Amino acid sequence: MSIFLQACVNGLLIGGFYSLMGMGQNVIFGVMKIVNFCHGEMLMVGMYLTFLLSTTFGLDPYACVPLVGILMFLLGALIQHTLITPSLGTKSFTNLLFLTVGLGMLLSNGALVLFGSEYRTIPTAYSQTYITLGQVNLSLPRLISFGVLIVISIALFAFLKYSTIGKQIRAVSQNPVGAEVVGINAKRIYILTYGLGTALAGVAGALLTGFYTIFPTAGAAFGFRALIVVVVGGLGSIPGAFFAGIFLGILETMVALFISPSYSDLIVFVTFIVILVVRQMIILRRK
């Protein structure tokens, strides 16, 4: 029983990251209808940024989070402005897809060239601290990260729901032409959205560094899971993404516990295909 509880909690804690990644992907996909295939790599960039900031300035990884968020926002805005917005005009889905795939390759291989393939960690005083709650052991960095990302999720939800910019973002995602008609600058919203999505991925990376190793392909697993979260949680739904991420995390740890850790990827991908096809069939039936 205690193993089961422990697995549940671990799934919850890692699932929170899938949620955060999924929310970023969700915002981008919702607004521009493009799949951001370099989302995982953005997480990796966030990790390396945190690593650089904490090794050169001696900052605590958690103190880096806001800074990484801002830097990643700028990076995302730059990419959107110089690369993606001009390509949106060609209306070629293939090109947009491979533009983000190419960016992902650029970032992960750039990290490989700059930092080598060594696994890096940011040691902190509390990285090995555990808190025991009943039968469950909780690692302190994981707990802090989870707390922070819950706060971020709620803040993002409130931002999209109540702020003017949030309303503009939702307007563009529902109907870009209509939004332009009522005076919203869609290009500016695209830049904001992509920046926001990248910032969320970067923040997820920064929060991961407390207990995860940093290497050039660290983001790949998270990147694809973010896509699963978007599809399962429903487009445009922040709470949906949140719960889908948690579900995915718990599914993984449950498979690892009851079947075998080496099957968890296989089960996740097969579940994804099944959910996707069944969901689409239900939608077709309704029509």
Next chain:
Amino acid sequence: MNNNVKAVRAYRRNLSIALGLILLVFVLIPVFVKSPYVLNVFVLIFYMSTLSMAWNLLGGMTGQNSLGHAAYMGLGAYASCLLITKAGANPWLSAIFAMVVVGLVAGVIFYPCFILRGPYFTLVSIAFGEAMRQFIINSSFFGRASGVGLPFGKDSWLDFRFASKVPYYYVGLVMLLGIYLLMKKIERSRMGYALRTIREDEDAAAAIGINPTRYKVMAVVVSAMVAALVGFFYASYIRYIDPELMTQAKSTESVLPAVVGGAAYVEGPLVGGLIMIPLSEFLRARFSAMLPGINMLMYAVVLITVIRFRPTGILGWYMRSKVKEFIDVKLLKKPPVEVFEAVELEKNRGKGA
């Protein structure tokens, strides 16, 4: 009128002479080039371009962007290798077996998935590739993560096994040309028109009586079969395969020649492959000891630059460039379009009478 016919004939003759010369150069390369390294790069160009052409049928022509082609290639390689090692089958028979099996698997799995459109198909193809890789890693029948090796031995055409790279060069070249002609045939057939209509507008295609699901399944089956053939060739050439063959990165690599070369053209993967693969191999050989990842970094930079500034790829740029005009008019003596039309008209009139 007679002059027109002559001009068109002369142009056709010049064109076939030019193409024949290019082909002759490729046929003669192994006679003059003895370096195994250079021959290896050519073999790499041949099979990667073929794989990219397989992708292009689905991605460029049908608009279904698959990111799981390394999985079909890997499955094909595994199917042929296992048949050879476990059942002692002849490699050439195993190639046919691999193509049939992979075609069936792709058709059965993607048939229900084709109710999905746009990005969803891409996601399923990634998930499918990754699921297949994980399945092989976990299955002892497939040799788990350690892979499968093919037996070494004396050179023989029957066993498709050579110490030299020259036979692989010619087989690779024949494979490339065969698949190119097949793709060209498909492009000009009813199926090609149907696929391009689906790419432009699926609802419109359905409205004019094209069954989108049927054609998409046909495209995915043909594409997977070609990828399986490439997998067989790869396995026979390298003589060892492991699940690393099927990673996401390999799928992406197989798409790059098509996108860089021009995904709208059947020749796109050929042009992209001829340019990108030697460049990548050169960088890998030159810099990978100091800077691992530099060749893929360059790939990424070229890809992003091409998409940003030449969205239709290198071939798309060439088709509208002065270079093509020069080659067509000055070297091949291509007559203006009106002359072609006049000849066409004359021919039809002849038929009508």
